[in-house]
Amino acid sequence: MGFAGGDTIFKIDKIAEEELLEAFSKWPDCYKPIQLYGEGLDEEGLIVGDRRCRPKITILIDPIDGTRNIMYDKRSAWFIAAAAAWREQRPTTDDIRASALVEIPPSKAGLSDSFVLAFDGPLIADRTPLAEGKGIQWVPRPSSSKSLEFGFAQVANFFPGTKVLASELMEFIAANVSGSARVGESLIFDDQYLSTAGQFVELLCGHDRFCCDLRPLFHRIQTQRDTSFQHGLECHPYDIAGLKIAEAAGVILTDGFENKLTASFDCKTGIHWCGYANVEIQRLVEPVVQHWLEEKLH
Known part of the structure; x- marks a missing residue:
């Protein structure tokens, strides 16, 4: 357990970070170098790819949001990522062109939800069985209630x-x-x-x-x-x-x-x-x- 990137970092976070960096290293060269900002990473951003070249994509990421939930197997945690084109001035969330939320469910769960949004396209919500099976797409809708009662x-x-x-x-x-x-x-x-x-x-x-x-x-x-x-x-x-x-x-x-x-x-x-x-x-x-x-x- 340690402290980095604005939060307490547990062993499960370090494992997720290592897996994440390995996955990014396998991305096609046309997307690299990639600049990463996120939990557990250096404040100035981590570069994946040739550091001598200007980054092409900037990604804001939290590999496990809700670590305390999943490490005690209490409730789902979430993988969060958002991508923006690289620019000299650090991007903001207004610059996000694609993002994803993926559920990391506890051991007893049978389904995992994911939400993906690319550019100005539709929001895609997918509910996937953790065992073999085909996921289904559905349309999430916020409550239409006009009050907080009940x-x-x-x-x-x-x-x-x-x-x-x-x-x-x-x-x-x-x-x-x-x-x-x-x-x-x-x-x-x-x-x-x-x-x-x-x-x-x-x-x-x-x-x-x-x-x-x-x-x-x-x-x-x-x-x-x-x-x-x-x-x-x-x-x-x-x-x-x-x-x-x-x-x-x-x-x-x-x-x-x-x-x-x-x-x-x-x-x-x-x-x-x-x-x-x-x-x-x-x-x-x-x-x-x-x-x-x-x-x-x-």
């Missing part, structure tokens, strides 16, 4: 350090967007999926209606209160490399301040984001989130 919605609340703020924001959202529950009833359900790609998939498949990960902003609030506060793990650009796939399915993604979600291809920048299943959910929840942030950030 649906899944959550503020990312993974690790100690920001749990109080995350819970406070979720309670504030629930108090301002849902009706009154009867005794013994819960109107909003919570599902803490420890994987940004997994969170995107839950939104694009219609399982979740709202999700946000505001850890960098929570860290900023904590630092305002205590300058000695140590920032914990945050979402990084490689974690949101699948954003074009989520958007192609109809998910609305913004940063924590209602702006377009975008990030440079790097390994360390902290990313805050909000995801909405549809515009009605966005209109309902976004003003509440902004009001809470305005009160906390000063």
Whole structure:
């Protein structure tokens, strides 16, 4: 276990990285050199191919998003990759021309989902049996519900350090967007999926209606209160490399301040984001989130 590329690196991550680099080395020469940015890699990017030549493709990648899920065989992790043409100035997620999300399921699973988006083409969703068999293509659709009631919605609340703020924001959202529950009833359900790609998939498949990960902003609030506060793990650009796939399915993604979600291809920048299943959910929840942030950030 170690620390690199913005996150704790476990043995399973190193194995995946080695396999990945071997696979890239076998790509046809017409695609190389390839410049890689991602979890566990050098901040300046790793070159696959002749280092004396200018790269042709830049790839933002996370070989295993949700390592903690799969290493304990609890829940699916995800492979994330996005490709952009190389340019002198480091590309951003706005430059992505193709991307993929591929499920890494736990041992008891019988199916694996994959989502592929190339250029401006259609989003291809494939569900493949892990045993011999032919996969089927299907059309993922975000929820069309206009409220959060009796649906899944959550503020990312993974690790100690920001749990109080995350819970406070979720309670504030629930108090301002849902009706009154009867005794013994819960109107909003919570599902803490420890994987940004997994969170995107839950939104694009219609399982979740709202999700946000505001850890960098929570860290900023904590630092305002205590300058000695140590920032914990945050979402990084490689974690949101699948954003074009989520958007192609109809998910609305913004940063924590209602702006377009975008990030440079790097390994360390902290990313805050909000995801909405549809515009009605966005209109309902976004003003509440902004009001809470305005009160906390000063």
